[in-house]
Every structure is written in structure tokens, then in C-alpha cells.
Amino acid sequence: MDRQTVRAWVMYDWANSAFATTMMAAVLPIFYSDVAASTLPNEQMATSYWGMTQSIAMLIVAVLTPILGAIADYSGFKVLFLRLFSYLGILASLCFVFVGNGDYLLASFLFILGTIGFSGGNAFYDALLNDLVEPDKRDFISSKGFAFGYIGGGVLLVVNLMLIQNYSWFGLPDSLTGTYISFASVAVWWYMFSLPLFRRVKDKKTGPRHKLGEYTAIGFSRIWSTFKRIKQYPELLKYLIAYWFFNDGISTIITMATIYGKEIGLGTSHLIAALVITQFVGIPFTLLFGKIAERLGSKLSLYISLGIYVLIVIFGYFMTETWQFYALAFIVGMVQGGSQSIARSIYSRLVPSDRPAEFFGFLSVSSKFSAIVGPFVFSVVGLATGSSRLGILALVVFFIVGIVLLAKVNLQKGALEAEAAQA
Template sequence: MTANTAEPEEHTADPADRRREQRGWYFYDFACSVYSTSVLTVFLGPYLTSVAKAAADAEGFVHPLGIPVRAGSLFAYAVSASIVVAVCVMPLVGAAADRTGRKKPLLAVAAYLGAAATTGMFFLDGDRYLLGAFLLIVANASLAVSMVLYNAYLPQIAEPDERDAVSSRGWAFGYTSGALVLVLNLVLYSGHDSFGVSEGTAVRICLASAGVWWGAFTLVPLRRLRDRRVRETGGEGAVGGGWRQLMATLRDMRRHPLTLSFLLAYLVYNDGVQTVISQASIYGSEELGLEQTTLITAVLLVQVLAVAGALGMGRMARSYGAKRTILVSLAVWTLILAAGYFLPAGAPVAFFCLAAAIGLVLGGSQALSRSLFSHLVPRGKEAEYFSAYEMSDRGLSWLGPLVFGLAYQLTGSYRDAIISLVIFFAVGFVLLARVPVRRAVAAAGNPVPERI
């Protein structure tokens, strides 16, 4: 480790103050999840693809920077590029947050940059596919960076035995807001003629409104969360020592191989989760031939059931432990993907059944993964370690979208790509099953919960 270390203030001890911070913390999920739902999962994929097709040549290719790209692959490539950008930024932000103790200002910058880029999607029309790709890269990378800081608050605002429940409630808040806004989106999109706007304008309003929502509700956590003091033991500034702090973090993580083993497992299975989230609307519209209203309804179903799923799996974790509950969810994910491969085109009822199954495991698998990792983080290194977690969550989830895009580029069929995602869940299951989590918690110097 370098000489420039920071001793953090202990987590909030007073129960009333801790609950107040927890309630404020939930609202960042409430704020930013609308982007993930309305923008990334529902509207932007099909809409950006249609914009790219409008700009494509006779063979169906666009040429950003002179590179031939099939119009149908642009969205997947842009998602992958946004993650590469996030990878370059997240570790520095995490190191700076832990060195200075000022997570909140950094969270504000990342959140409002992402919200502004999302609001700017209102101007995505005609053949402006490059503008759309750029705004997607900025918004998606900003979301990933903000989540590093948001997740790093969890060990500070919740006692060890509270974290599964607190993390699950955060996800439930997010899915609730996603469902609420998606209902409003569905009303506007399906009745755009009665509102006097075109279908394209309705989509652009839905995209931009997600940015406004993100920015507005971010005010709540910024008011309620508080930064912890740090005591610097060295003289180097936080900005100048950012890269050295990052290198120290990477060296320090080698001292916790069981934490790294969990991160590897999470990296693999979460790559599958993130690819399903970002590419589901493309698969439904382009491969299955489903209408946009059907896709919106299906994602709305996912949002509603994900609230129950997140809370229900949180209760299961209290009885059976987070690790076992996550393993069950991965087995269900594998069955879902296998069923999705054989899903017939033009069958909305079957698609709704698949969406319902996804909703029941989506929130719980993500919430419990976050809370389980929080037990594996050495105290005082929350933001740095959660930057590595976020790299596994969003930052290194570039392989799935890239493979998805390449498969379509080479074969012209999205169905050929989806079966590959089963590998991510199967391998992730095996890797997670091999992690001795109780030993991992103890090795990180944290108290071991009764069930984990």
C-alpha cells in the first residue's frame, strides 16, 4: 500500500440517522432506474436502430469513422463502447472518493452528466445515428460511474445483518419507479395521435423525460446522504495520487483472493444479465416481430414482478443465505435463456410468460450480489472495491453485447446470438458455488453474519 491512506469514519451508529440515510439512498435507485428501463431496455435500442437504418447505404451499413457497421449492430456496439469508457473512469473515481471522503459531489457530477445526456436524446431524429451513439455512450458510462459511488455507501449506512434487506429495498425502489414511468410512457406512445405528436416524437419525449426524472430525484440522496471524514496520513493530494491509489488498490485486492474469486464469478454471470437487459427490446422487435406496445407491456411486467422478486429473494436469503439464493436464481436464468431461444416469433403471450420469469429473478439476483459483496470489502476501501465491483457489474459487461453484435453482423440473426448467453450463467454458477463466502468475509476482516 502507498503512504497515502485514509481512515474512514465508522458507519452511522444512531438507528434513526441510519434509517434516514437509507431512505435517501433508496431514492438514487428510484432516480436512475428509469434510464435503465425506459431508455436502455425499451426505447433506445429499436429507435436508434431505425435511425441508423435511415442513414444506411443500400447494403444496410453505416460508416462511423469510415468503419462499415451493420445498422442493426450499432446499438450493441455503442453499449459495448460505453462500458470501455466507464472502465477507464470508474477506478479513478473510486480511489478519489475513498481518499477524500467526498463521494457526494462526485455522485452529483456523474448523475447530472448522465441525466443531461439522456435529456439530450430528444434531439435524436432523422439520420443522426452518431449523435444517438454519442449520447448513449455518455449516459451509460455516467450511470456506471455514479453506481460506484452509490453502492459504496451501503457498508456505511447499513449494519452487516441489514444489508441484504437494505440492498433489496433499493432495487425494489428502482423497479417501482421504472414501472411507474413506463406506464406513463405506454400511455403517451400508444395514444400519441390523440396527444397530437408523431410516433417518433413520442419516443423522443419518453427518452428525454427519463433524463429529467433522473436529475430531479437525484436531489433526494444528495440531501440525505453525508460524506464521512477521512484522516490523511500522507501529503499527496487526492487528484495527483489517483493513479497510485488505483495501483495500490489492485495490489491490495491480491491480498483478498476469495473476494477476487467472487468478483470473477459475478463478472461472468452478470455479463449475461446485463446483455439480456440491454438487448431484449432488439431481440423482441427485430427477431420475434413484436410491436413496441407489446415490448413496453412486457418490460412493465418485469418491473412489477421484479419488486416482488427482489423483496421475496431478500427474505429467502435470510433463511437460506445470499449465496444459495443467488445460485438458485442463476439456475432459473439458464432455463429462461434456453426457453427464449425456442420462443416462436409473433407470440406475445409466450413472451409475457418469459418476461414474468425474468422479473422474478432479476431484482433479487442483482440486489443479493451487491449485498453479498459488501461483506467482502475491507473497511475503509468501500468506493475503491465497489469500483471493481461496478467494473464487473457494468464496466466489464462489454463481452456479451459485443458477441451479440458480432453474431448479428456475421449471421443477420439475433436468435443465433441469444443461446451463447447460457454459457455466462452456467459458468458463473460453477464459479460462485466454489467460493467459500464465510471464509471470504472473515478474511476481509468483517463480522460473519449468521446466514450468508
């Protein structure tokens, strides 16, 4: 294992997490509501349009994922495609400096392109792990990349918060200028910290080349094959359906929290600061939930985190004060990473040990399709009722259904089914 090459791989997570924090979660949703969608009749409509944008972006990513996975597995162009998708996301982020009042369609279009660049690049970034790191080191290096992503995205978000909230410190005329610089900073940050990977890692020829149509057929045939095979594991199938529900609720909260807070009257600087809290609180509490899972069992610890999410959604419905949003941000930070890591760990025990990549690939694709539903429901309920509070309350259904279905899963039996099928 080449340490410098692995360090370059880890730094890419540091690089592109700037898009996840500033563009997906914090600054852009507020900008979309205040500026891009400022000509819409009301903020509730802006919130719903942002939810629709999220759903469209995830739909396109979900369709592309199996194709990109096939290209990553069967071509020798992982770095090339990673570079191309990264540049797409970088360029989309930079182009937000041209979005003005009322340009919500342009903003939605650019965000969709940025999301494709971010998620598409990750397909090839993840695939490089097998090429660069031996099997017994992959868990540690993968976790290290995840941690660096948390820190890198959080650091730039803090800088952007200062640019927006304390713009006069930097000689800027107003917070909007600070916001535009924040968008540009994402592009610069992503590009600069990607360079070590692009310079150190080169593509290797891996076999015959295929046409795009052939890659498409390979990708979707693999997904269909796994879907048919998964019926051999009843407990895994039940868990997967439960996962689709509660994971959709979690991802919708991540993507819609900021613009929802903006709509109900919370200040921009407070919203971003609260998300910074979520980012850094998540690091120690993710590790803590791992310890809780060891003590109480993974299923019970997942129940605890999902139960807290139900309370978060209900409290979010009644939220009116800034301090309440800070409190919710802290609580979300407590359970966000823990719930996702425990859910992934449970899934790993239910899949056959000789086919983990196949089943985790299916989880990735299927969860992206399911993630379309949450923002869509949020938006439709908001548009139909004229209240995004009811849209956020509707997410309770995702968590309750997920918890009920999870209760029907026998983890011990599922692990035995995986072992028996492998044998």
C-alpha cells in the same frame, strides 16, 4: 441520522432509475433500431451496433470506476461530483430529442455520455451512504433506496408507455413525438427528484486535495492490491470467476432484450409493456428468492435461477410471437433480482469481514470489465452469422460456464478461509 436527509438520499435512486429503465432497457433500444439506425442495411446490424455501444460504454465506465472511487474516498467533493455526473446524464438524455433518422453515431455517443453520467454519479451516491447513515441502519436504507429505484423507474416507464402507445390521449401527432417526450421526461424526472439531495447534503472538507493523476494512481493501486490479496482466498477467487460469467449473461439480457425483440418483429408497445412487467414482478420475487435461499441454501437457489436463465436464452432463440416475449419478461422478472441478490449475498460470506468495502469495490470494477464481453460476443456473433438469434443463443455459454465453475466452489471452506485470513 437525519431522516429528511436520508429520505433525500433515497429519492435520488428514484430519480436516476428513470435512465436505467427508459434509456438503457426499454424505449431507447427500440428508438435506436427504428429511427437512429434506420439507414443501416438491416435491423440485425442495428442490433449489433447497439451491442457495441453497450460494450464501449461499459469499458469507459470500468476504467473510470477506480478513479472515481478514489475521489469519493479521499476528497470532500462527493456531492459536487455527483451533481456534475448527474447533469451529464440528464443533458445526454435531453439531447436525444435532436436525434433523427440515420443519426446512429450521435445516438451511440449520447448513450455513452449518459451511461458515464449514470454510473459515475452512482459512485459518489453510494459513497454518501457511509456519511449519512450509521452502520447498523445501512443495510435497511440501502435496500430502501433499491426498492424506490425499482418503483420510480417503473412508474415513469408506465407513463412513457402511455405517451408512446396512446399518444392521441395527450394530443400528440404520433408515437415518435411521444418517444421524444419520453426522453425529455427522463431528464426532467432525474433533475427534479435529485434536487432534495443536492439541497440538503453539503460537501465537507476531508483532508488534503490531490491532483487527478494522483487520484488515478490511488484508484488503480487499490484495485491491484486487492487483486493480489484475493489469491489468499482460493474459494472466493473461484466464485468470482464464476460470477463474472453468469453476471455477464444476466446483464447482457437486460441491455439487449428489447432491441432483439424489435429485430424479430415484436411491436414497440408490447416490448415496453413487457419490460414494465419485468420491473414490477421483480419486487416480490426478489423477496421470495431470499426465502427460498433460507430454506434450500443460497447455492442451490442460485443454481435454480441460473438454470432458468439457460431456459430463457434457449426459448428466446426460438421466440416468434408477442405472447412469448411477455412470458419471458415475466420469467426474467422472477429470477433477475433474486439471482443478483443471492450472488451478492454469497460473495459477502466469502470476503474477510474487516475489508468488505475493499472487496466489494473490486467486485464492482471487475464485473464492469467483464460486462463488456457479453454485448461484444452478442454483436460479433450476430455480424458474423447474420443472425442475432445465434447471438442470443451464444449467451448460453456464459451461464453454463458460470454454473460449472460455481459447482467447484465450496462455500463452507471459503467462509473459513475468510475467517482464517482475518485472524
